[in-house]
Amino acid sequence: MxxxxxxxxxxxxxxxxxxxxxxxxxxxxxxxxxxxxxxxxxxxxxxxxxxxxxxxxxxxxxxxxxxxxxxxxxxxxxxxxxxxxxxxxxxxxxxxxxxxxxxxxxxxxxxxxxxxxxxxxxxxxxxxxxxxxxxxxxxxxxxxxxxxxxxxxxxxxxxxxxxxxxxxxxxxxxxxxxxxxxxxxxxxxxxxxxxxxxxxxxxxxxxxxxxxxxxxxxxxxxxxxxxxxxxxxxxxxxxxxxxxxxxxxxxxxxxxxxxxxFFTIPRGSGAIYEFINMFQSYAQKENELVNYHSFLLDHGSQVAEDHVKAVEEAKETLSMHQYNAIASSRNELLKARSSKSTRRNLENLIRRLARGKTSPRKIPAIAGQETKKLAFVSAAISAGASYIGYNGLSFHDIIKPGNGPGCFGFLFNKTVMKDDKTWSENYSLLMKLLAEADRTIPVYIVDCEAAGVDLEAARISKYCGGQILIDDLLQYHRLQLNPE
Structure with a gap:
């Protein structure tokens, strides 16, 4: 020794x-x-x-x-x-x-x-x-x-x-x-x-x-x-x-x-760094999920309950995988130090844990899925819009006849936000509407995912008396500028 x-x-x-x-x-x-x-x-x-x-x-x-x-x-x-x-x-x-x-x-x-x-x-x-x-x-x-x-x-x-x-x-x-x-x-x-x-x-x-x-x-x-x-x-x-x-x-x-x-693990052992990187990934994913879950709770009326539950389940799964990985590696380490196993067995176990089904890299990347959408919702509300979606309000009730002077409705979901050009143009138009000093009719942002309504592209529509006056305000403005 x-x-x-x-x-x-x-x-x-x-x-x-x-x-x-x-x-x-x-x-x-x-x-x-x-x-x-x-x-x-x-x-x-x-x-x-x-x-x-x-x-x-x-x-x-x-x-x-x-x-x-x-x-x-x-x-x-x-x-x-x-x-x-x-x-x-x-x-x-x-x-x-x-x-x-x-x-x-x-x-x-x-x-x-x-x-x-x-x-x-x-x-x-x-x-x-x-x-x-x-x-x-x-x-x-x-x-x-x-x-x-x-x-x-x-x-x-x-x-x-x-x-x-x-x-x-x-x-x-x-x-x-x-x-x-x-x-x-x-x-x-x-x-x-x-x-x-x-x-x-x-x-x-x-x-x-x-x-x-x-x-x-x-x-x-x-x-x-x-x-x-x-x-x-x-x-x-x-x-x-x-x-x-x-x-x-x-x-x-x-x-x-x-x-x-006879049992030593060299400082430069690849298995040790794989071991360390695995727990780094666990910690980072846990940090991401905890922060994201807290973020979702702060936007509770603007996000689906199923998504919040999915994040909670991902946290539980990650915690279980990490607990099992620690327990397995610790037991194998003690066995090797007690001459009941070998360094090779320990290193093989570490590699299986780091690359197998319980690897933190295999946990679905759920954190952040709603971040961009909720950031948009917050920005629009701060600018003066009203949100309709997971808060239980119905856009159909708002636009029905006899319900005020009409309104603008910005229809969106996560998918249409990925269309950079169309989304950017409609977003800019929305902010211009909200910034108009003489605006007399309300502007709503309507989360179509909450109602299960499919949407091909983001658009702003104008409603009055239960009817659609302008289906696509962006396209309408373009036609006004270029009537031919």
């Missing part, structure tokens, strides 16, 4: 703490009696600041910068433990669906502590209690801790419709340069070219990342990093990583059979 190094990510452990390599967890017990003699530990100053930059077209967690091995990545995304501190980035990264996203890993180390080799060889056995070894299934022992503080600073930008992707990418790169300059030397921040969103994940904030509204806020945070460190653990900061030795080696016993001796 080889020595291991595991990131802390908010997990607290001391020198001597037992570690369960199969479940990737630090056990609540130490094999060492306290207090240890003065020569037991050696503390070495290691002041160093590292900054690693990462920019990806499609967000993927910055595993290399975080020094995250494949085994720990599998544990996190298999939900064997929940990362905290800087590691909360790995919980949130999946929601970044924006094409312009970058991150900086900022790590400050202060000291490292190790069990002194002379103490291990000569007197360690005198300070080991037997009860923990009998009561817990620990396979490794914490023999070293690297202290300091680690931060992940993310930057992302939402593309505007009137800006080309190429221009935005160039401006985003220059803004990342400015952010990097602030992280390296926090001073007055230069003005950014784009509207950016910043978030900081840090050892100092255990449970969640914090929003930094402006670049100046990032600068101020970097400036107080030394203050944060000085106030924590006697100036050492927070545990960043743990060095682990097999318990059998530490006790100078024969190496016990342990899955971690």
């Amino acid at each position: 080889n020595a291991l190094n595991r990131p802390a990510f908010g997990r607290a452990a001391n020198i001597g703490t037992l570690y369960d390599a199969i479940h990737d967890r630090f056990l609540p017990v130490s094999i060492l009696d306290e207090p240890l003699p003065p020569n037991a530990l050696i503390t070495t100053p290691c002041p160093k600041t590292e900054i690693t930059r990462s920019r990806r077209h499609l967000p993927r967690p910055n595993l290399g910068a975080l020094k995250l091995d494949g085994d720990t990545a599998a544990s996190i995304f298999g939900q064997l433990f929940v990362p905290q501190g800087c590691g909360t980035y790995l919980r949130d990264y999946a929601i970044y669906g924006k094409p312009l996203h970058g991150s900086f890993y900022h790590r400050v180390t202060t000291v490292s502590q190790q069990l002194q080799s002379g103490f291990v060889c000569s007197t360690l056995s005198q300070h080991i209690g037997s009860a923990p070894l009998l009561d817990y299934k620990g396979t490794y022992v914490v023999t070293g801790i690297t202290w300091g503080m680690e931060n992940m600073i993310t930057i992302d930008h939402s593309l505007s419709h009137n800006v080309s992707l190429g221009d935005a990418q160039n401006a985003f790169r220059r803004d990342m340069d400015k952010l990097e300059a602030v992280i390296k030397s926090p001073a007055a921040a230069d003005e950014l070219e784009l509207q950016q969103n910043f978030r900081i994940y840090s050892s100092a904030h255990l449970h969640e990342g914090i929003v930094a509204p402006e670049l100046e806020d990032v600068s101020r945070f970097i400036q107080i990093v030394p203050d944060h460190i000085s106030k924590e653990s006697g100036g050492k900061g927070w545990p960043i990583s743990y060095a682990l030795l097999p318990l059998s080696i530490l006790l100078s016993a024969e190496p016990a059979t342990d899955a971690s001796e």
